[in-house]
Amino acid sequence: xSSNGNNxxxxxxxxxxxxxxxxxxxxxxxxxxxxxxVLPRMLACKILRSHEPHARIKNIDLSKALALPGVFAIVTGxxxxxxxxxLPVSQDEHALCIDKVRFIGDPVAAVAAIDxxxxxxxxxLIEVEYERLQxxxxxxxxxxxxxxxxxxxxxxxxxxxxxxxxFGDVDEGFAEADLIREDTxxxxxxxxxxxxxxxxxxxxxxxxxxxxxxxxxxxxxxxxALAKVLEIPASHIRVIATPNGGxxxxxxxxxNHEVVVSKLAMITGRPVKCTLTREEVFYCHRGxxxxxxxxxxxxxxxxxxxxxxxxxxxxxxxxxxxxxxxTFYTGALQTVTYEVPRYKFQGARVFTNKPPCGPKRGHxxxxxxxxxxxxxxxxxxxxNLDPAEMRRQHLAPPNxxxxxxxxxxxxxxxxxxxxxxxxxxxxxxxTWSNPQSPIRNSQSRKGIGIACSSYICGAGLPIxxxxxxxxxxxxxxxxxxxxxxxxxxxxxxxxxxxxxxYIVAExxxxxxxxxxxxxxxxxxxxxxxxxYSSRVTLMTGNAAIQAAERARELLxxxxxxxxxxxxxxxSFAERxxxxxxxxxxxxxxxxxxxxxxSKFGTIGTVGSYTPPRSPGKYKGAGVGPSPAYSYSAAVAxxxxxxxxxxxxxxxxxxxxxxxxxINPALVMGQVEGSVYMGLGEILMEEMSYRANRNVVxxxxxxxxxxxxxxxxxxxxxxxxIEDPDPNGPFGAKEVGQGPLLPVxxxxxxxxxxxxxxxxDEVPITPEKVLKALREKEKGRDPRFGPTAVPNTDWPxxxxxxxxxxxxxxxxxxxxxxxx
Amino acid sequence: xxxxxxQKAHISFSLNGEACEVAFAPHKTLLEVLREDLALTGTxxxxxxxxxxxxxxxxxGKSILSCxxxxxxxxxxxxxxxxxxxxxxxxxxxxxxxxDTGAAQCGYCSPxxxxxxxxxxxxxxxxxxxxxxxxxxxNLCRCTGYIKIYxxxxxxxxxxxxxxxxxxxxxxxxxxx
Numbered sequence: 001x002s003s004n005g006n007n008x009x010x011x012x013x014x015x016x017x018x019x020x021x022x023x024x025x026x027x028x029x030x031x032x033x034x035x036x037x038v039l040p041r042m043l044a045c046k047i048l049r050s051h052e053p054h055a056r057i058k059n060i061d062l063s064k065a066l067a068l069p070g071v072f073a074i075v076t077g078x079x080x081x082x083x084x085x086x087l088p089v090s091q092d093e094h095a096l097c098i099d100k101v102r103f104i105g106d107p108v109a110a111v112a113a114i115d116x117x118x119x120x121x122x123x124x125l126i127e128v129e130y131e132r133l134q135x136x137x138x139x140x141x142x143x144x145x146x147x148x149x150x151x152x153x154x155x156x157x158x159x160x161x162x163x164x165x166x167f168g169d170v171d172e173g174f175a176e177a178d179l180i181r182e183d184t185x186x187x188x189x190x191x192x193x194x195x196x197x198x199x200x201x202x203x204x205x206x207x208x209x210x211x212x213x214x215x216x217x218x219x220x221x222x223x224x225a226l227a228k229v230l231e232i233p234a235s236h237i238r239v240i241a242t243p244n245g246g247x248x249x250x251x252x253x254x255x256n257h258e259v260v261v262s263k264l265a266m267i268t269g270r271p272v273k274c275t276l277t278r279e280e281v282f283y284c285h286r287g288x289x290x291x292x293x294x295x296x297x298x299x300x301x302x303x304x305x306x307x308x309x310x311x312x313x314x315x316x317x318x319x320x321x322x323x324x325x326x327t328f329y330t331g332a333l334q335t336v337t338y339e340v341p342r343y344k345f346q347g348a349r350v351f352t353n354k355p356p357c358g359p360k361r362g363h364x365x366x367x368x369x370x371x372x373x374x375x376x377x378x379x380x381x382x383x384n385l386d387p388a389e390m391r392r393q394h395l396a397p398p399n400x401x402x403x404x405x406x407x408x409x410x411x412x413x414x415x416x417x418x419x420x421x422x423x424x425x426x427x428x429x430x431t432w433s434n435p436q437s438p439i440r441n442s443q444s445r446k447g448i449g450i451a452c453s454s455y456i457c458g459a460g461l462p463i464x465x466x467x468x469x470x471x472x473x474x475x476x477x478x479x480x481x482x483x484x485x486x487x488x489x490x491x492x493x494x495x496x497x498x499x500x501x502y503i504v505a506e507x508x509x510x511x512x513x514x515x516x517x518x519x520x521x522x523x524x525x526x527x528x529x530x531x532y533s534s535r536v537t538l539m540t541g542n543a544a545i546q547a548a549e550r551a552r553e554l555l556x557x558x559x560x561x562x563x564x565x566x567x568x569x570x571s572f573a574e575r576x577x578x579x580x581x582x583x584x585x586x587x588x589x590x591x592x593x594x595x596x597x598s599k600f601g602t603i604g605t606v607g608s609y610t611p612p613r614s615p616g617k618y619k620g621a622g623v624g625p626s627p628a629y630s631y632s633a634a635v636a637x638x639x640x641x642x643x644x645x646x647x648x649x650x651x652x653x654x655x656x657x658x659x660x661x662i663n664p665a666l667v668m669g670q671v672e673g674s675v676y677m678g679l680g681e682i683l684m685e686e687m688s689y690r691a692n693r694n695v696v697x698x699x700x701x702x703x704x705x706x707x708x709x710x711x712x713x714x715x716x717x718x719x720x721i722e723d724p725d726p727n728g729p730f731g732a733k734e735v736g737q738g739p740l741l742p743v744x745x746x747x748x749x750x751x752x753x754x755x756x757x758x759x760d761e762v763p764i765t766p767e768k769v770l771k772a773l774r775e776k777e778k779g780r781d782p783r784f785g786p787t788a789v790p791n792t793d794w795p796x797x798x799x800x801x802x803x804x805x806x807x808x809x810x811x812x813x814x815x816x817x818x819x
Numbered sequence: 820x821x822x823x824x825x826q827k828a829h830i831s832f833s834l835n836g837e838a839c840e841v842a843f844a845p846h847k848t849l850l851e852v853l854r855e856d857l858a859l860t861g862t863x864x865x866x867x868x869x870x871x872x873x874x875x876x877x878x879x880g881k882s883i884l885s886c887x888x889x890x891x892x893x894x895x896x897x898x899x900x901x902x903x904x905x906x907x908x909x910x911x912x913x914x915x916x917x918x919d920t921g922a923a924q925c926g927y928c929s930p931x932x933x934x935x936x937x938x939x940x941x942x943x944x945x946x947x948x949x950x951x952x953x954x955x956x957x958n959l960c961r962c963t964g965y966i967k968i969y970x971x972x973x974x975x976x977x978x979x980x981x982x983x984x985x986x987x988x989x990x991x992x993x994x995x996x
Contacts, residue, residue, distance in 0.1 A: 017991040017992070019918050019919055020918075020921065020923075022926075023917075023918035023919075023921075023923060024910070024914075024918055025926075026917075026918070026923040026925075026926025026929055027910065027914040027915075027917045027918045027923050027926070027929060027933070028861070028901065028902070028904070028905060028910065028914060029859075029860070029861020029862070029900070029901035029902050029930050030861070031926050032860070033860075033863070033927065035860075035864075036854075036860035038855075038858070038860075117844075192961070193961055194925075194927075194961060195863070195865045195871065195873055195925070195927040195928045195959065195960070195961055196863070196865070196925070196927045197864070197865065243925070243926070244925060245863070245925045245926070245927030245928075246924075246925045246927060246961050246962055247925075248961065277867070278865065278866040278867070278868065278870075419994075423994065492925060493924035493925025493926065493927075493962050494924065495921075495924070661992075664991055664992045664993065665920070665921050665990075665991045665992075666921055667993075668921070668967075668990065668991060668992070668993060669921040669924055669962070669963060669967055671993075672963060672964035672966045672967065673924065673961075673962050673963050673964045674964075675964055676961075676963070676964030676965070677961070677964075701866065701868060701870060702865065702866045702868070702870040702871045702959065703866075703868070703870040707959060707961070709956045709957075709959065710951075710952040710953075710955045710956045710958075710965045710969075711952060711953075711956050713952075713964055713965050713966070716964065716966060717994060718989075718993045718994065719993050719994050720992065720993035
């Protein structure tokens with residue numbers, strides 16, 4: 001299969017474990033993160049946040065705060081009348097709240113002062129009078145309580161969004177099934193917990209233009225939001241995303257502190273910095289949605305799926321954020337792993353008085369993936385099939401279109417399953433009738449479980465509707481031999497700066513460390529939409545290939561003329577351009593640029609990338625399409641202590657279908673990091689709130705919000721499956737998010753295998769395991785988890801004929817019923 | 820001004836092998852003094868509450884959380900930060916191996932990890948994997964799953980012992996398929 005960029009030539013850079021181009025800076029303390037920026041006369045900003053979960057703002061008294069020496073300016077909601085939000089359909093945030101607050105941590109006022117101490121003192125002198133409103137604390141309340149509404153928009157009451165889609169005749173599919181199984185699951189919310197606290201510095205300089213440095217994954221969207229809210233032309237705003245000290249999706253929204261420091265810099269004429277405290281980072285959140293899920297699946301005796309009906313209920317927290325997309329994502333990717341010929345999805349997102357949820361690594365898909373993979377495990381047991389074998393038998397075929405119109409290209413899941421089955425000695429270890437009796441004693445119990453998953457390599461559609469490329473790269477070659485690559489992408493630790501250098505170096509036959517990489521600066525770099533949806537390697541990579549090939553073409557013409565050989569003879573490698581038939585005949589790379597600049601003038605090229613159009617045309621088809629899908633399979637081996645309920649994950653075997661590794665060492669790092677984050681989610685991480693009406697976060701600190709240390713992290717055995725995808729640069733697919741997905745269900749399935757109890761609620765804490773073991777002892781249903789989902793009215797589903805039914809990707813006209 | 824009226828404290832200490840004098844507001848932590856008064860921003864912060872290990876520096880050779888130590892308490896002591904790890908342009912073996920293995924992804928926690936690892940390797944030339952895990956257990960990293968960090972420490976230890984060692988192929992490419 002040919003892939004972009006390759007042309008069958010041997011690769012000199014791609015596929016090799018080079019250092020990252022920024023590795024030295026990061027290991028010497030020289031990388032400048034946002035809070036490391038210090039400007040002369042810089043003021044410090046502190047933001048007063050609501051201590052009420054839901055209240056009207058009756059009055060704000062700034063007089064005492066303004067009187068404090070060292071205070072330069074204070075802003076409140078009335079300074080920010082224009083709302084913003086990441087999605088065009090949810091422009092529901094104000095930089096500072098105007099009329100009411102919607103969660104504990106909602107920003108109310110902001111101070112710029114001579115230093116952080118004075119800003120803090122002034123913040124505490126601001127007096128806010130609130131009138132409390134009833135709080136909405138759960139999914140159930142969000143569905144049932146119509147008044148008060150947290151927002152005045154959405155699908156009624158406190159329902160933000162309800163969707164209902166049906167692909168093919170699901171009832172017909174259930175009628176064909178030998179077994180229909182229904183299960184209910186809950187996945188608790190959790191947060192990104194990047195090590196770097198969010199920070200932003202703004203400067204309104206002498207030519208009346210605004211510069212914002214910020215730890216953001218999406219400088220382009222921040223740029224747009226600032227222009228809208230501050231009412232100044234986008235051309236007068238420069239957003240520079242500093243290297244992110246971890247993102248994981250938590251720095252993908254435009255944030256209030258970014259808008260606030262910009263405004264304060266405009267008011268005071270001085271640079272202003274705001275660095276959030278760790279507690280504030282918990283309130284920024286935008287993390288994993290808590291999701292309650294119900295699955296109904298029909299299967300034949302051999303485990304082939306005949307129909308699936310998936311319902312999800314999302315606790316969205318207090319704002320829209322990416323929530324509409326998150327809602328669709330909980331129902332989109334069920335179809336790309338195993339063949340699902342008929343599929344129905346219903347999803348509802350509600351507003352609650354909690355920090356807003358949004359995109360965390362895997363955005364909206366770890367929850368349904370956990371539910372689906374545990375559900376399939378239960379089905380395999382009922383059918384007495386090996387769960388690895390059952391999955392392997394019913395894979396979605398490569399180069400096919402799913403029932404919900406997602407176009408699958410390369411599909412390496414079968415190879416992934418084979419590798420983890422072989423590596424873990426699955427066939428030797430796994431049996432449904434675990435001979436160990438799971439009664440309470442001090443003996444620990446071992447178990448093994450498997451799960452699979454898939455993830456997008458970039459969202460097929462941009463966040464705001466447009467026909468422009470999603471990624472642009474600009475290349476400048478200078479007569480001294482220098483190559484500079486410029487791109488709007490943001491390095492959040494995944495190595496995206498390095499990927500640009502590797503790819504340009506490969507195409508131009510130079511060393512990646514010869515290249516200067518300039519990224520994430522809206523004044524200097526062409527737009528790339530940002531580091532989210534696992535889009536960066538695929539999209540910037542393809543744009544970089546195009547820019548570099550265009551530059552190579554100019555050099556080739558000039559060198560061929562100079563050497564007097566046909567242009568097809570010119571090749572680039574080892575910092576030279578030469579005649580492939582006489583490799584000693586050639587010029588240095590720098591000379592090649594001189595020749596080209598002499599012939600054509602200054603050498604600069606651009607490249608861009610737009611994803612292919614999706615075959616889905618129905619309303620809601622925008623979420624799920626991707627140029628390619630990555631695949632992962634994982635086997636977890638656990639040890640469960642029935643006396644304490646403590647689950648120890650000893651080892652995870654994981655295979656990831658990467659298409660082609662641009663740098664395998666970086667791919668390994670992403671796989672291991674994803675396994676780690678999945679492990680934290682399944683065992684301990686949770687955003688939880690005190691069980692009263694106040695909706696107070698239980699533990700907004702790193703000590704109390706449990707995340708795995710070196711002592712909890714398991715051993716990881718990784719396999720990389722390389723099946724190049726025609727849409728990927730050199731065949732590459734994503735790795736930043738996908739490998740997280742199979743980890744939580746693999747562990748849950750292994751816990752069942754160890755002690756015979758199903759924990760249908762994430763995280764699997766010792767308390768839940770013990771409760772389920774007690775149920776088992778009493779001869780009751782040996783599980784812990786939700787038993788039902790709320791009854792709610794769903795909109796009439798959009799009916800879409802599947803490709804197999806001859807559908808064209810559009811919804812069928814609604815049939816009006818006459819009595 | 821309320822704050823400006825406060826008398827600054829003045830201390831002398833050894834910073835990355837050099838004599839250093841600095842004046843600062845007396846309530847400041849060592850973390851703040853390093854970052855704000857000495858412009859050594861290589862020392863990071865993740866919580867400023869002693870929870871995450873990110874701000875680790877070495878004081879008299881021992882790893883401490885600079886967010887929990889007053890700047891005043893550094894008087895007369897020997898403080899080492901990430902900026903002092905390299906010998907001139909020659910990186911410390913840990914810096915080389917953290918860069919080579921990808922142990923630094925976002926790089927934000929890396930200075931703290933490298934300083935704790937330096938303390939470990941000064942005490943123990945050939946630590947076991949379990950000893951490395953134990954030594955690093957007070958430092959959080961959200962990117963790597965710690966595995967590349969263990970490997971970087973093991974490689975650096977070998978380098979410092981003068982032994983040739985390379986990462987197993989499966990660490991960089993996955994298990995041979």
